[in-house]
Amino acid sequence: EVQLVESGGGLVQPGGSLRLSCAASGFTFTSYTMTWVRQAPGKGLEWVSMIRGSDGDTYYADSVKGRFTISRDNSKNTLYLQLNSLRAEDTAVYYCAKGVSSYSRTCFDCWGQGTLVTVSS
Amino acid sequence: DIVMTQSPDSLAVSLGERATISCKSSQSILYSSDNKNYLAWYQQKPGQPPKLLIYWASTRESGVPDRFSGSGSGTDFTLTISSLQAEDVAVYYCQQYYTPPLAFGPGTQVDIK
Numbered sequence: 001e002v003q004l005v006e007s008g009g010g011l012v013q014p015g016g017s018l019r020l021s022c023a024a025s026g027f028t029f030t031s032y033t034m035t036w037v038r039q040a041p042g043k044g045l046e047w048v049s050m051i052r053g054s055d056g057d058t059y060y061a062d063s064v065k066g067r068f069t070i071s072r073d074n075s076k077n078t079l080y081l082q083l084n085s086l087r088a089e090d091t092a093v094y095y096c097a098k099g100v101s102s103y104s105r106t107c108f109d110c111w112g113q114g115t116l117v118t119v120s121s
Numbered sequence: 122d123i124v125m126t127q128s129p130d131s132l133a134v135s136l137g138e139r140a141t142i143s144c145k146s147s148q149s150i151l152y153s154s155d156n157k158n159y160l161a162w163y164q165q166k167p168g169q170p171p172k173l174l175i176y177w178a179s180t181r182e183s184g185v186p187d188r189f190s191g192s193g194s195g196t197d198f199t200l201t202i203s204s205l206q207a208e209d210v211a212v213y214y215c216q217q218y219y220t221p222p223l224a225f226g227p228g229t230q231v232d233i234k
Contacts (some may be wrong), residue, residue, distance in 0.1 A: 035223070037171075045163075045171060045214055047223040059221035060124075095170050105152075107161035107218045109182065111170035 002026040002110045004096050009115030016086050022079040023098030026039050029077040033099035036081045038092035053102030074076055086119045123147050123217050127226035133234040140202040142229045144215035149195045159219035162191055162200045166211045207233060
Protein backbone atom coordinates (compact mmCIF):
# COMPACT_ATOMS: atom_id res chain seq x y z
CA GLU A 1 0.00 0.00 0.00
CA VAL A 2 1.31 3.42 -0.96
CA GLN A 3 1.80 5.73 2.03
CA LEU A 4 2.98 9.30 2.27
CA VAL A 5 3.52 10.82 5.71
CA GLU A 6 4.39 14.49 6.04
CA SER A 7 6.10 16.04 9.05
CA GLY A 8 7.95 19.17 10.05
CA GLY A 9 5.17 21.72 10.12
CA GLY A 10 4.64 24.14 12.96
CA LEU A 11 4.54 27.76 14.05
CA VAL A 12 7.32 29.98 12.74
CA GLN A 13 7.89 33.73 12.77
CA PRO A 14 7.92 35.78 9.58
CA GLY A 15 11.34 35.53 7.96
CA GLY A 16 11.98 32.16 9.57
CA SER A 17 12.65 28.74 8.09
CA LEU A 18 11.26 25.21 8.25
CA ARG A 19 12.03 21.92 6.57
CA LEU A 20 9.13 19.67 5.68
CA SER A 21 9.61 15.94 5.14
CA CYS A 22 7.48 13.37 3.38
CA ALA A 23 8.26 9.72 4.10
CA ALA A 24 7.19 7.47 1.25
CA SER A 25 6.54 3.73 1.26
CA GLY A 26 4.82 1.08 -0.79
CA PHE A 27 6.25 2.03 -4.18
CA THR A 28 9.58 2.47 -5.98
CA PHE A 29 10.29 6.03 -4.88
CA THR A 30 12.91 6.76 -7.54
CA SER A 31 10.50 5.97 -10.36
CA TYR A 32 8.02 8.74 -9.72
CA THR A 33 7.81 12.49 -9.81
CA MET A 34 6.86 13.98 -6.45
CA THR A 35 5.21 17.27 -5.66
CA TRP A 36 4.22 19.65 -2.87
CA VAL A 37 0.80 21.30 -2.96
CA ARG A 38 -0.47 23.70 -0.30
CA GLN A 39 -3.87 24.85 0.86
CA ALA A 40 -4.33 28.03 2.88
CA PRO A 41 -7.11 27.89 5.50
CA GLY A 42 -10.48 27.86 3.75
CA LYS A 43 -8.90 28.27 0.32
CA GLY A 44 -8.20 26.16 -2.75
CA LEU A 45 -5.24 24.07 -3.79
CA GLU A 46 -2.01 25.77 -4.88
CA TRP A 47 0.75 23.83 -6.60
CA VAL A 48 4.10 24.71 -4.99
CA SER A 49 6.94 22.60 -6.37
CA MET A 50 7.80 19.37 -8.15
CA ILE A 51 10.86 17.14 -8.54
CA ARG A 52 11.03 14.86 -11.51
CA GLY A 53 11.65 11.18 -10.94
CA SER A 54 13.39 10.70 -14.27
CA ASP A 55 16.30 13.08 -13.66
CA GLY A 56 15.68 15.11 -10.50
CA ASP A 57 14.84 18.33 -12.33
CA THR A 58 12.92 20.77 -10.15
CA TYR A 59 10.10 23.22 -10.78
CA TYR A 60 8.58 25.96 -8.61
CA ALA A 61 5.58 28.24 -8.48
CA ASP A 62 6.54 31.90 -8.92
CA SER A 63 5.19 32.62 -5.43
CA VAL A 64 7.92 30.48 -3.80
CA LYS A 65 10.78 30.61 -6.31
CA GLY A 66 14.02 31.61 -4.63
CA ARG A 67 12.64 30.94 -1.13
CA PHE A 68 11.68 27.25 -1.19
CA THR A 69 13.83 24.29 -2.24
CA ILE A 70 12.54 20.83 -3.07
CA SER A 71 14.81 17.80 -2.79
CA ARG A 72 14.64 14.06 -2.39
CA ASP A 73 16.79 11.45 -0.65
CA ASN A 74 16.25 8.28 -2.63
CA SER A 75 18.18 6.21 -0.09
CA LYS A 76 15.64 7.21 2.57
CA ASN A 77 12.56 7.31 0.33
CA THR A 78 11.97 10.83 1.58
CA LEU A 79 10.91 14.06 -0.09
CA TYR A 80 11.80 17.41 1.43
CA LEU A 81 10.75 21.03 1.13
CA GLN A 82 13.00 23.67 2.64
CA LEU A 83 11.01 26.82 3.38
CA ASN A 84 13.04 30.02 3.88
CA SER A 85 12.09 33.69 4.26
CA LEU A 86 8.60 32.66 5.30
CA ARG A 87 5.72 35.10 5.00
CA ALA A 88 2.25 35.17 6.52
CA GLU A 89 0.81 34.19 3.15
CA ASP A 90 2.76 30.92 3.28
CA THR A 91 0.46 29.75 6.08
CA ALA A 92 -1.19 26.58 4.79
CA VAL A 93 -1.48 22.85 5.00
CA TYR A 94 1.31 21.40 2.87
CA TYR A 95 0.58 18.11 1.10
CA CYS A 96 3.07 15.89 -0.62
CA ALA A 97 1.79 13.78 -3.49
CA LYS A 98 3.07 11.05 -5.79
CA GLY A 99 2.94 11.45 -9.54
CA VAL A 100 1.68 8.75 -11.86
CA SER A 101 4.88 8.97 -13.90
CA SER A 102 8.50 10.00 -13.66
CA TYR A 103 7.99 13.02 -15.89
CA SER A 104 6.89 16.60 -15.28
CA ARG A 105 3.67 16.04 -17.22
CA THR A 106 1.96 14.12 -14.46
CA CYS A 107 -1.06 14.22 -12.25
CA PHE A 108 -1.00 12.90 -8.72
CA ASP A 109 -2.64 9.70 -7.54
CA CYS A 110 -1.62 9.44 -3.89
CA TRP A 111 -1.54 12.19 -1.29
CA GLY A 112 -0.39 12.48 2.29
CA GLN A 113 -2.57 13.86 5.08
CA GLY A 114 -0.68 17.14 5.11
CA THR A 115 1.32 19.17 7.63
CA LEU A 116 0.28 22.62 8.82
CA VAL A 117 2.68 25.54 8.56
CA THR A 118 1.67 28.70 10.41
CA VAL A 119 3.68 31.88 9.88
CA SER A 120 2.92 34.40 12.58
CA SER A 121 4.62 36.59 15.13
CA ASP B 122 1.59 30.31 -17.46
CA ILE B 123 -1.66 28.39 -17.93
CA VAL B 124 -4.56 29.67 -15.83
CA MET B 125 -7.45 27.38 -14.92
CA THR B 126 -10.97 28.62 -14.26
CA GLN B 127 -14.04 26.71 -13.05
CA SER B 128 -17.75 27.37 -12.99
CA PRO B 129 -19.89 27.55 -11.05
CA ASP B 130 -18.21 28.36 -7.75
CA SER B 131 -20.82 26.18 -6.04
CA LEU B 132 -23.92 24.19 -6.88
CA ALA B 133 -26.61 22.32 -5.02
CA VAL B 134 -28.21 19.31 -6.64
CA SER B 135 -30.94 16.95 -5.44
CA LEU B 136 -29.98 13.39 -4.63
CA GLY B 137 -30.03 11.28 -7.78
CA GLU B 138 -29.82 14.28 -10.08
CA ARG B 139 -26.99 15.31 -12.38
CA ALA B 140 -24.21 17.70 -11.39
CA THR B 141 -22.06 19.35 -14.04
CA ILE B 142 -18.88 21.36 -13.48
CA SER B 143 -17.03 23.30 -16.13
CA CYS B 144 -13.27 23.87 -16.30
CA LYS B 145 -11.44 26.05 -18.80
CA SER B 146 -7.73 26.48 -19.45
CA SER B 147 -6.21 29.71 -20.76
CA GLN B 148 -4.49 27.77 -23.54
CA SER B 149 -4.88 24.37 -25.10
CA ILE B 150 -3.69 21.44 -22.98
CA LEU B 151 -4.07 18.96 -25.81
CA TYR B 152 -0.64 17.60 -26.68
CA SER B 153 -0.49 16.97 -30.40
CA SER B 154 2.17 14.24 -30.18
CA ASP B 155 -0.07 11.85 -28.26
CA ASN B 156 -3.50 13.47 -28.75
CA LYS B 157 -4.06 13.51 -24.99
CA ASN B 158 -5.54 16.27 -22.87
CA TYR B 159 -3.39 16.83 -19.79
CA LEU B 160 -6.31 17.52 -17.46
CA ALA B 161 -7.15 15.86 -14.15
CA TRP B 162 -10.07 16.14 -11.75
CA TYR B 163 -9.79 15.77 -7.98
CA GLN B 164 -12.35 15.47 -5.21
CA GLN B 165 -11.65 16.88 -1.76
CA LYS B 166 -13.88 16.21 1.23
CA PRO B 167 -13.59 18.29 4.42
CA GLY B 168 -10.50 17.47 6.45
CA GLN B 169 -9.14 15.11 3.80
CA PRO B 170 -6.47 15.38 1.12
CA PRO B 171 -7.52 15.53 -2.51
CA LYS B 172 -8.37 12.31 -4.31
CA LEU B 173 -7.67 11.75 -8.00
CA LEU B 174 -10.88 11.00 -9.88
CA ILE B 175 -10.09 11.41 -13.57
CA TYR B 176 -6.98 11.91 -15.69
CA TRP B 177 -6.38 12.45 -19.42
CA ALA B 178 -9.62 14.45 -19.13
CA SER B 179 -11.83 11.35 -19.35
CA THR B 180 -10.10 8.30 -17.83
CA ARG B 181 -11.48 7.24 -14.47
CA GLU B 182 -8.97 6.36 -11.78
CA SER B 183 -9.25 2.80 -10.52
CA GLY B 184 -12.04 2.43 -7.96
CA VAL B 185 -13.87 5.62 -8.90
CA PRO B 186 -17.61 5.01 -9.39
CA ASP B 187 -18.82 5.18 -12.97
CA ARG B 188 -21.29 7.94 -12.12
CA PHE B 189 -18.25 10.24 -12.44
CA SER B 190 -17.27 11.09 -16.00
CA GLY B 191 -15.04 13.63 -17.68
CA SER B 192 -15.21 15.09 -21.15
CA GLY B 193 -13.85 17.89 -23.28
CA SER B 194 -10.74 18.75 -25.25
CA GLY B 195 -8.38 21.62 -25.91
CA THR B 196 -9.44 24.32 -23.48
CA ASP B 197 -12.93 23.31 -22.34
CA PHE B 198 -13.66 20.43 -20.00
CA THR B 199 -16.56 19.06 -17.97
CA LEU B 200 -16.91 16.83 -14.93
CA THR B 201 -20.31 15.18 -14.65
CA ILE B 202 -21.75 13.31 -11.71
CA SER B 203 -24.66 11.47 -13.31
CA SER B 204 -26.62 10.67 -10.15
CA LEU B 205 -25.49 12.60 -7.11
CA GLN B 206 -25.03 10.61 -3.91
CA ALA B 207 -24.69 11.96 -0.39
CA GLU B 208 -21.04 10.91 -0.27
CA ASP B 209 -20.28 13.11 -3.30
CA VAL B 210 -20.56 16.30 -1.26
CA ALA B 211 -17.10 17.80 -1.71
CA VAL B 212 -15.05 20.42 -3.51
CA TYR B 213 -13.95 19.44 -7.01
CA TYR B 214 -10.78 20.79 -8.63
CA CYS B 215 -9.46 20.53 -12.15
CA GLN B 216 -5.71 20.60 -12.74
CA GLN B 217 -3.61 21.00 -15.86
CA TYR B 218 -0.43 18.96 -16.08
CA TYR B 219 0.49 19.94 -19.63
CA THR B 220 3.38 22.11 -18.50
CA PRO B 221 4.89 23.51 -15.30
CA PRO B 222 3.93 25.56 -13.42
CA LEU B 223 1.12 23.10 -12.86
CA ALA B 224 -2.15 24.77 -11.96
CA PHE B 225 -5.39 23.96 -10.24
CA GLY B 226 -8.74 25.56 -10.85
CA PRO B 227 -10.28 27.48 -7.93
CA GLY B 228 -12.64 24.64 -7.07
CA THR B 229 -16.39 24.00 -7.17
CA GLN B 230 -18.34 23.15 -4.03
CA VAL B 231 -21.05 20.52 -4.61
CA ASP B 232 -23.82 20.20 -2.01
CA ILE B 233 -27.15 18.43 -1.69
CA LYS B 234 -30.25 20.53 -2.37
